[in-house]
Amino acid sequence: MSVEQHDLTMRPIAGRDELDLFTRLPYGLNHELDDDLVAGRRRPEWMWVALRGDRPVARVAWWGRAGDDTPFLLDVLDLDDSGDRVDLGVRLLERAMADVVPAGTRPPEYVRMIPPDWRADTAARRDVEDRMAVLERAGARLFVERLRFDWHPGTAIPEPTGRLRFRPVRDTEEILDLMTRVLDGTLDAHGRDDLTRMSPREAAVRHYEDELAHYRAPRDWWRVATLPDGEPVGFVTPARNDYNPIIGYIAVLPAHRGNGHIDDLLAEGTRILATQGVPRIRAATDLGNTPMANAFRRLGYVDFERSINMTWPDQPTNQPT
Structure with missing residues (x-):
């Protein structure tokens, strides 16, 4: 299942003992990955890395419901700061999809949490747009951007109006x-x-x-x-x-x-x-x-985050072998 192309190795992680390798690329949901593996919401074969030597330069991972044989969402796609990082991301995503997504089926929707001010932050905007470029080159298109809200205890809740x-x-x-x-x-x-x-x-x-x-x-x-x-x-x-x-x-x-x-x-x-x-x-x-x-x-809900949702066309994507 491991593929080597010149100085690049692309493969799924071997198991929970390689989570430290997988999480060298940062994301706010990294802390959930171990519990997801234990609960069956993720599988090692759904979590792929691209390595130069022992250094991760890109990664992708899918999420699914416990007990399901196929993933429900693509929610991890991260790239390091390499100058060719978009190309690396495309190669990894297409290679991983060939193994993870059943042939002839529509790939799962991509959902990624991003900062609420991502357009105004130069680094965040570059990260978001480069990830979207990877998905677009793999056949996906922007579907919707969503606002994510938080409510915390202590925030006042109005008394019932009695209208309903x-x-x-x-x-x-x-x-x-x-x-x-x-x-x-x-x-x-x-x-x-x-x-x-x-x-x-x-x-x-x-x-x-x-x-x-x-x-x-x-x-x-x-x-x-x-x-x-x-x-x-x-x-x-x-x-x-x-x-x-x-x-x-x-x-x-x-x-x-x-x-x-x-x-x-x-x-x-x-x-x-x-x-x-x-x-x-x-x-x-x-x-x-x-x-x-x-x-x-x-x-009193605060929009603390956004998400980018991207989807593939209804027709199955031609996947590399």
Whole structure:
């Protein structure tokens, strides 16, 4: 599985005992890699390095759900300061993809956390743009940039306004029905993209199975917001993923948008998590979803980070052998 090209060796790491080698290139998520390997969210064969001698000059790694045979996301792509680092990154990514991504399938989406001010910071901008150049040369395209938010205990949560009533979600069918309905007029890039290829119901089922079904928290935390007469207005799913407490999904039904209900929903979801004594709450929305971003900020969430999401075309990528 190891490939040598002149002075460059490209191979997956041998196991956890090579994490020190893999983490010589810095990233804020390096501290999670060992736990991910233990939990089965990563595999050594999904974590590749390009070496000059014993020095890592590039690395890539995929993430997946525990028990899955194929990765769900490409989330690590790092380059050293070599003058040919983009070329090295392309060679490593294409070589690793040939082994990691099943032939004839669409490569997993690339998601990378980046500084919130990356465009204004010369070094950060170079890093982001060079990584994107590697992905583009391997066939990917920018899909969306997202804002990532943090809420911390001690931040004030407004008292309920009394305009809405909140109750637990009754069952899976109810949340799927609500998820289907909120796709009408959605500003979410993933939702809009899904609707170009499938029905609203199919898109809701896919989102549920890919994300909500894997939350590590009681589903009785999820809330449906209604008017006093019981008519649904929207919903929020406070939850935990593998790493943090989160506002997983929050939305207002089309007929009730523009009335400020998103603030009540977000406050309720935040209140539920805050009562669990959490150290933080994470949330995210697309850079272009200004109403949602402003709602987070009004409630004291701070946009501490961004993410770059890139995807490959629907047709399978021709992979090198």
